[in-house]
Amino acid sequence: MGENGNKRLLKRKRAEIRFQWIGRFAIFASGCALLILLTTILSTGTTxxxxxxxxxxxxxxxxxxxxxxxxxxxxxxxDYYSITKQAIYNLFPAVTDRSDRRDLSSMLSSGAPDEVRDYLLENPSSLGKVASLWLTAESNLDQLHKGNIKKELDEVHRGISNRVVSWYDFLLREGRIKSFFNIGFLSSGDSRNPEQAGVWGAIVGSFYSLLVCFLISFPMGIAAAIYLEEFAPKNRITEIIEVNINNLAAVPSIIFGLLGLAILLNTFELPRSTPLVGGIVLALMTLPTIIIACRASLKAVPDSIRQGAMAMGASKTQAIFHHVLPLAMPGTLTGTIIGLAQALGETAPLLMIGMVAFIVDVPKSPMEPSASLPVQIYLWAESAERGFVEKTSAAIMVILAFLLLMNAAAVFLRTRFERRW
Amino acid sequence: MAMDVRERKESVEIAIEAKGGSVASVKPTRQVQTTIASKNVCVYYGDKQALFNISLEIGKCEITALIGPSGCGKSTFLRCLNRMNDVIEGCRVEGVITLDGRSIYDPKLDVVQLREQVGMVFQKPNPFPKSIYDNVAYGPRIHGLADSKDQLDQIVEDSLRRAGLFEEVKDRLHDSGTGLSGGQQQRLCIARAIAVNPEVILMDEPCSALDPIATAKIEDLMLELKENYTIVIVTHSMQQAARVSDRTGFFHIGELVEVGDTSQLFQKPKEKRTEDYIRGRFG
Incomplete structure (x- = not known):
């Protein structure tokens, strides 16, 4: 090998090493971005x-x-409003001024009287007695206790008056302020008060939407994929359909939302803001994903299986349903779950069909107005109250948890049911 | 077209339905009963003609080998016999093929019924990715051949036995069929084919993916199966054709050049092209 040959070899080797380092850097950079994202969300949301x-x-x-x-x-x-107010006045007998007393009573959440009522419902025998109750504090106080609002801040920027801070310090010394696990966040619906707001309504709403979405898109997607892949003649029309399905997968989701608004709400007058309509719109979006995944899986099943079945006297439909489809199922399910995960995170089309409304009640059926997780995040993110910052991050944590769960299910299905032939 | 080169021993009249419904009569020439008869079969893939006027008779309980160079149309012809060409888009079959005197391209004939009578074994073993039991039981199940679980068990066992596989797999009937070795898989496919008790078994180069030992087993099996079944085998290996078959047909570029008793065809071919091929001058 000559001088030139050696040089070329060296150059090639360097290019190889260079490329590997570029790859490593790319992975490192994306890893860092992900890490920063997760740390921010976790550190803001955990509280x-x-x-x-x-x-x-x-x-x-x-x-x-x-x-x-x-x-x-x-x-x-x-009426529990006045006895709740009186209970906090009793802690500070020295405070008598009317406006001071208003500040005092505002240290408890506006939901506190309901908590007293619920206590009485559970313990009817305590009527006429004095009950020591842990009542939810107002959001700003909550934020102060969690350290999200700094005491050192100037009164104007803090949003809490110095007097309230001094009362808080007093209560803390007395042992009357404590942190509890917030069951309400996972079990109640939305609220105007950050300390009472929960994601359960949004979770149920999203669940119903996905259910409707799955029930529509899965059978339709599989039927379409089987027909196109196995039965349809290969001609101009099927070619056009094929191209359009692929295009459909790339259509911006807000356009599906507009479609839902124009057709489902205005023409068919389906109930506004409901998971039913949301699910139908999401199904339109998920359909191409499922069709493409199912077709790819059907294509991957070797022809020898079809021929083997047909040579045994199976009809084409029998060959497909007995042999081909079961083999294509893991891939199809993986695609479906990924499509559904995408649908779970979709916000724009839901805004269009009115799922952005402020809805406190947890829906009992897909026909009732409901919130959904991504829109809930959007709503909280644009709320002014300090207390919604942590709620936003926490809701993101919830949706990420569901997405992780769904992706894990997809991986599980893929590895568990994948067959070799 | 008088392609018949066989000796005339006894004539059996077989009615063949011609395309227009008129009945032509062909006089077979051997003692052996004819199971499948093809007359002037032409096959087209789109505009391209793949087979030209193939007329061939396949005797009952005989092994008929079809030999010829790659792309000569022997597999295409084989696939006409159980209408597997139906599923190929743009494929058109002309001419008459009869099974026991009945046209298999008769519109009234259900292709499912035909394939119950004419089983097929493919070049590459293609067991279903299911258990060994389910592989064999599939045919009887879809054709409703077994009334009870016991009967089905019996059919599966018999089929596996006749395919010479039962002893090897009896302890793992419910393991996947794809976990077997190549030769075992092919015998499983044969067991699957004979489970519906067909008249004819078509074999499309059944040994080309197997090692010599597995090949020898399949060949022995074919000789055993000959007792009960009519076998048509497409093969690339002339030695194999010579070893197992009773009659051999030589295909070349879509034509059936010569057909005759295997020993005659290999020792005293009548056609120049056959001789050239057998002597290895082309192909």
């Missing part, structure tokens, strides 16, 4: 899973509540 509560002694006085007995109907009719 949302805790809720600050305040220990107060509430006098469950019949007359103050305005009821005569502790029966269910009576308890539900009662």
């Amino acid at each position: 949302a899973f805790f809720r600050t509560k305040m220990l107060v002694d509430v006098q469950l006085d019949k007359e103050a509540i305005g009821i005569t007995s502790a029966s269910r109907e009576q308890v539900l009719q009662g």
Whole structure:
């Protein structure tokens, strides 16, 4: 080998090493980006899973509540607002000024009277007695306790007056302020008050949407894929259909939303803001993904299987349903789950069909107005209250958890049911 | 077209339905009963003609080998016999093929029924990725041949036995069929084919993917199966054709050049092209 040959070899080797390093750098960079994203979300969001509560002694006085007995109907009719207020006044007997007292009572969440009512519902015998209850604190106080609002800040920028901070310090010394695990975040619907807002309504809404989406897109997608791949004659028309299915997969999701708005809501007058409509729109989006995945899996099944079955006297449909489709199922399911995961995170089309509405109730069926996870994130992210910052991140954590779960299911299915032939 | 070169021993009249429904009569020339008769079969793939006027009779309980160079149309002809060409787009078959005197391209004939009578074994072993049992039981199941589980078990066992595979797999009937060795897989495919008790078994180069030992086993099996079944085998190996077959047909560029008793064809070919091929001068 001559001088030139050696040089070329060396050059080639260097190019190889260079390329490897570029690859390593690319992986490192994307890893860093992911790490930063996750750390930010985790560090902001974790506190949302805790809720600050305040220990107060509430006098469950019949007359103050305005009821005569502790029966269910009576308890539900009662007024708990004033006794809850009175309970916090009692902690600070020195505070008598009216506006000061208003500040004092605002340290408890506006949902606190309901908590008192719920306590009484569960413990009817405590009527007429004094009950020591942990009631949810107001959002700003919650943020102060979690350290998201710094005490050192100037009063103007802090959003909490110095007096409230001093009361908070007093209560903390008394042991009347404590953090609890925030079950409400995972079990209740949305609220205007950050300390009461939860994602359960959005989770249920998203679940119904995905259910509708799956029930429509999965059978339709498989039927379309089987027909196109196995039965359809290869001509101009099927070619055009094929190209358009691929194009459909690339259509921006908001356009599907507009379609849903124009056709489903305005023409067919389906109920607005419901998972039913959301699911149909998402199904349109997921359909091409499923068709493409299913067709690819069908194509990967060797022809010898079809021929073997048909030579045994199976009809084409039998050959497909007995042999080909079962072999194509793992790939199809993987594609379906990935399509559904995509649908779970889709926001834009849902905005168009009104799922962006503020809905407190947890939906009981796909026909009821409902929130959905990605839109919930969007709604909280644009809320002004300090308390919604952590909720936003926590909701992102919830949606990421579901996405991870779904992808894990896809990987599991792929490895578990993949067959070799 | 008088392609018949066989000795005339006894004539059996067989009615063959011609295309227009008129009945032509062909006089076979041997003692052996004819199972499949083809008359002037032409096959087209789109505009391209792949087979030219093939007239061939296949005797009952005989092994008929089809030999010839690659692309000569022998597999195409084989696939006409159980209408596997139907699924190939743009493929058109002309002429008459009869099975026991009945045209297999008769529109009234259900192709499912035909394939129950004419089984097929492919070049590459293609067991279904299911258990050995399910592979063999598939045919009887879809054709409703077994009334009970016991009967099905019996069919599966018999078929595996006749394919000479039962002893090797009896302890793992419910393991996947794809886990077997190549030769075992091919015998499984044969067991699968004979499970529906066909009249004819078509074999498309059944040994080309197998080693010599597995090949020898399949060949022995074919000789055993000959007792009950009519076998048509396409093969690249002239030695194989010479070893197993009773009659051999030589195909070249879409034509059936010569057909005759195997010993005659290999020792005293009548046609120049046959001789050249057998002597290895082309192909």
